Structures are given as structure tokens and as C-alpha cells.
Amino acid sequence: MSHRLINWFRYASPQTFYPLAGKMIPWFWMLAAIFGLTGLSIGFLLAPTDAQQGEGYRIIFLHVPASWMSMFIYLVMSFWAAMGLAFNTRLSGMMASALAPTGALFAFISLWTGALWGKPMWGTWWVWDARLTSELILLFLYIGFIALQAAIDDPRRADKAGAILALVGVVNIPIIYFSVKWWNTLHQGASVSLTKSPSMATTMLWGMLLCALACWMYSIAVALMRARTIMLERERHTDWVRTLLAAKE
Amino acid sequence: MLLLFRAVIGRDLRLAMRRQADVVAAMFFFIIVVSLFPLGVGPEPDQLRKLAPGVLWVAALLATMLSLPRLFADDYRDGTLEQLALAPQPLGVVVLAKVVAHWLIAGLPLVMLAPVLGIQFDLSNDALAVLTLSLLIGTPALSGIGAIGAALTLGVRGGGVLLSLLILPLYIPVLIFGAGAVDATVTGLGPQAHLSLLGALTLGGVFFAPWPTAAALRVALE
Numbered sequence: 087m088s089h090r091l092i093n094w095f096r097y098a099s100p101q102t103f104y105p106l107a108g109k110m111i112p113w114f115w116m117l118a119a120i121f122g123l124t125g126l127s128i129g130f131l132l133a134p135t136d137a138q139q140g141e142g143y144r145i146i147f148l149h150v151p152a153s154w155m156s157m158f159i160y161l162v163m164s165f166w167a168a169m170g171l172a173f174n175t176r177l178s179g180m181m182a183s184a185l186a187p188t189g190a191l192f193a194f195i196s197l198w199t200g201a202l203w204g205k206p207m208w209g210t211w212w213v214w215d216a217r218l219t220s221e222l223i224l225l226f227l228y229i230g231f232i233a234l235q236a237a238i239d240d241p242r243r244a245d246k247a248g249a250i251l252a253l254v255g256v257v258n259i260p261i262i263y264f265s266v267k268w269w270n271t272l273h274q275g276a277s278v279s280l281t282k283s284p285s286m287a288t289t290m291l292w293g294m295l296l297c298a299l300a301c302w303m304y305s306i307a308v309a310l311m312r313a314r315t316i317m318l319e320r321e322r323h324t325d326w327v328r329t330l331l332a333a334k335e
Numbered sequence: 336m337l338l339l340f341r342a343v344i345g346r347d348l349r350l351a352m353r354r355q356a357d358v359v360a361a362m363f364f365f366i367i368v369v370s371l372f373p374l375g376v377g378p379e380p381d382q383l384r385k386l387a388p389g390v391l392w393v394a395a396l397l398a399t400m401l402s403l404p405r406l407f408a409d410d411y412r413d414g415t416l417e418q419l420a421l422a423p424q425p426l427g428v429v430v431l432a433k434v435v436a437h438w439l440i441a442g443l444p445l446v447m448l449a450p451v452l453g454i455q456f457d458l459s460n461d462a463l464a465v466l467t468l469s470l471l472i473g474t475p476a477l478s479g480i481g482a483i484g485a486a487l488t489l490g491v492r493g494g495g496v497l498l499s500l501l502i503l504p505l506y507i508p509v510l511i512f513g514a515g516a517v518d519a520t521v522t523g524l525g526p527q528a529h530l531s532l533l534g535a536l537t538l539g540g541v542f543f544a545p546w547p548t549a550a551a552l553r554v555a556l557e
Contacts, residue, residue, distance in 0.1 A: 171550075223504050223507060226500075226503075226504040227504055229500065230497075230500045230501040230504065233497055233500050233501075234487060234488070234491075234497060234501060237488075237491045237492045237493055237494075237497050238491055239492075242557075243554055243555070243557065246554040247487050247551060247554055247555075250483075250487060250547050250550055250551050250554070251483075251487055251501060253547070254483055254505070254547050255505075257543075258505050258508075261508050261536075262504070262505075262507055262508055265507065265508035265511045265512065265532075266507070266511065268511075269511040269515060
């Protein structure tokens with residue numbers, strides 16, 4: 087047991103994590119490509135045309151995984167933020183700031199593809215539906231996190247301030263979600279609902295799950311790449327970075 | 336602890352009274368923003384009545400935003416904050432006292448102005464009463480949540496804009512239930528549900544906000 091614990095903490099230091107991340111990145115890229123290609127080919131070639139929505143529904147193969155990821159990445163980011171505050175580890179803060187842009191990207195993709203889907207289906211690019219609104223607010227929270235970290239020059243302070251903000255945000259997300267939901271139902275009956283769609287064909291579900299896995303792998307790969315860059319930038323004055331760079335030249 | 340609490344409130348109020356221009360400026364900002372809307376959307380009373388709760392609440396959020404950067408900035412600059420952080424009493428108590436003082440300086444004037452501005456929007460007496468009540472219940476939450484943002488952006492480049500970016504998304508529930516209470520009165524549903532939720536938000540916000548605020552202040556003071 088103690089042996090395993092030591093092993094885990096070994097990789098909490100940037101010096102040991104950097105080469106490990108470097109080894110893992112190609113694998114995650116490869117998995118992302120495999121899952122993505124199979125998922126999309128199932129989605130576009132095998133999955134049947136939807137009876138009600140026609141071909142337009144196929145955007146869910148990007149839209150749904152992107153929405154899932156945007157929410158999940160915020161949780162992962164807050165997890166690393168909490169770890170960073172609790173254990174005062176350098177790597178946790180780096181992981182949190184490496185994840186934020188990917189999360190914001192997915193939130194944006196989810197809104198964008200949602201608008202593309204909404205135009206032919208609902209006849210409008212945007213509705214003040216509870217889900218759309220809360221996804222938009224999630225994007226705002228990501229932007230706030232990124233902006234706060236960008237405004238603080240000292241990386242340690244930026245990490246801690248960002249961590250507090252991420253934790254405040256994660257506590258607030260359910261409150262915001264329910265308030266928006268009640269606001270919507272109190273203002274007007276939801277004229278359109280995402281949940282009403284008929285139960286999905288199995289091939290569609292498989293395509294979507296594979297695409298979701300592809301998004302996972304992509305997120306991990308990109309976050310690790312970004313974390314590696316952050317590590318080099320922040321630890322540039324240390325010996326291990328110097329020897330690493332000297333070895334490369 | 337109670338002594339420190341009272342001392343901080345008294346000190347902040349006295350400081351605000353010595354510089355009344357700041358307080359008055361925030362109040363006039365509120366009045367001007369609210370008065371701009373009829374000029375922008377036209378003077379039809381029906382339309383204004385529908386817009387009033389949202390307009391007044393959004394203007395209240397913005398006016399609160401305006402005074403937030405100064406919540407800790409002056410004390411941070413002259414070292415008072417550091418001394419307060421060194422005090423044996425928990426920093427959270429100081430934060431809570433400052434939140435209360437901020438509400439008395441920035442929140443309460445908005446509450447008192449609101450009915451007058453509501454008349455401009457042709458609100459009925461019931462709606463005016465609920466509007467004032469909702470602001471009275473809701474604005475302490477704005478001060479509490481805002482303190483977190485003020486502490487996080489302390490001494491940071493472009494603090495004011497950043498503060499609104501961080502805090503306005505967190506204000507959304509307060510806005511929804513605050514404006515919703517007035518809306519519900521106008522449509523005849525009764526505001527009790529909204530006001531209860533608003534009260535819950537305020538209690539939760541004012542109770543919990545001092546912890547992250549104190550943590551953020553300690554980060555800024557490092």
C-alpha cells in the first residue's frame with residue numbers, strides 16, 4: 087500500500103510528470119482518432135435517418151459529447167483546484183489552468199452546434215431555454231476563470247485565486263441551473279424541449295458514446311500538452327528544465 | 336469578536352461619510368441607468384411596466400458592482416488589511432463586517448431609491464412594495480457574493496472589468512428571483528415563493544461568502 091502511495095506522489099512533481107505526460111500524449115491522440123473515426127462513421131454511415139428530425143439530427147454526434155465534456159471538465163478543473171489548495175502542489179494548479187481553455191472550447195462548440203441544430207428544428211438560432219442559458223453561463227464562468235488567471239502575473243497566486251473561483255463556481259452551478267430552470271418555467275411553458283425526443287436507436291447511441299470517448303481522449307491529450315508547456319514555462323529556472331532543453335539542442 | 340465586528344462597521348461607515356461623493360455617485364449611476372431605459376425603448380406605460388422589474392434589478396446589480404472594487408482596495412493599499420489579517424480574531428468576521436458596512440453604504444440607498452424610480456415606470460402600489468422588499472432582501476447577497484470577487488481581484492491589473500466578469504454570472508440567481516418576485520406580483524401569482532428563495536440566497540450568500548473571501552484575501556496578502 088505504502089509503495090503504491092509513494093508511486094502516486096512521485097508523479098505529483100513536474101519533473102517526473104513531464105516525461106510521463108510526453109509518453110502518454112501520443113496514445114491519447116491515437117485513441118481519440120480511433121474513437122472519433124469509428125464514432126463518426128457510425129454516426130454518418132450506419133445510423134438511420136431520424137423519423138422526425140431527418141438528417142439534421144446528426145449534429146448530436148458532436149453536440150452532445152461537447153456539452154457533456156464542457157460540464158465534466160469544470161468538475162475536473164475544480165477537483166484539481168481543490169487538490170492544489172489542500173495539498174499545495176504545483177502540478178494541480180497547472181492541470182486546472184491547462185483544462186480551462188478546453189472546457190471553454192467545448193462549451194462554445196456545444197452552444198454553436200446547438201444553434202445550428204436549432205435553426206432547422208425550432209426555426210430559431212437561440213431560445214431562452216433553461217439548458218441553453220445555463221450552458222451560456224457555464225461559458226461565462228470559464229471565461230472568468232481564464233481572465234482571472236491571465237490578469238495575475240505571479241503563477242502561484244494565479245493558481246490559488248483561480249482555485250477559489252473555481253470552487254465558488256462549482257458550488258454555484260447547481261443553484262444557477264435550478265434558478266434558470268425555474269425562471270424559464272415560471273415565465274412561460276417550455277415551447278420546445280430537448281427531452282421529448284423519442285428513445286434513441288441503438289446505433290445512434292453507440293455512435294454518440296464513441297464520439298464522447300473521442301472527446302475525452304482529445305481533452306486529455308490537449309490538456310496534457312498544455313500542462314507540459316505550462317510546466318516548462320514556470321519551471322524554466324530549474325535544473326531539470328535546463329538539462330532537458332540542453333539535451334534537445 | 337463582536338467588538339471587532341462593530342469597530343470595523345463603524346470605521347467603514349465613518350470613512351464613507353467622510354467621502355460622501357463616492358456614495359452619491361453610485362446612487363446617481365443607478366438613477367441615470369434606470370432613466371435611460373424609457374429613453375431607449377419609448378415611453379409607452381404598458382411596455383415600461385413590463386420592463387421595470389428587470390431594469391431596476393439589473394441597474395441595482397451594476398450599481399453594486401461599481402462600489403465593490405473599493406471594498407478592500409484602500410485598506411489593502413495602506414496596510415490596514417494586513418493588520419486586520421494579523422488580528423487574533425478570524426478574518427471572516429472582518430469580512431462579514433465589511434460586507435454589512437458595504438450593504439449599508441451601497442445597498443440600502445438603492446432600496447430607498449427604488450420606489451421613487453418605480454413610479455417613473457408606472458408600477459402599481461403592490462408592485463412597488465414588492466420591488467422594494469425584494470431589493471431589501473436581495474441586495475445583501477449582492478454585497479456578500481461581490482466581496483469574493485473584490486478579494487480575488489485585489490491589486491490585479493484591470494480589476495474593475497475583471498470583477499464584473501467574475502461576479503455577474505454568480506449574481507444571476509439573485510436577479511432571477513428578485514425581478515421574478517415583482518413580475519409574479521404584476522401577473523397576480525403572488526411573490527412569496529420568489530421572496531423566500533431570495534431570502535435563502537441572501538442567508539446562504541452572506542453566511543458562506545466570508546470564507547472564500549478571507550481565503551482570497553490571504554492569497555492576495557502573501
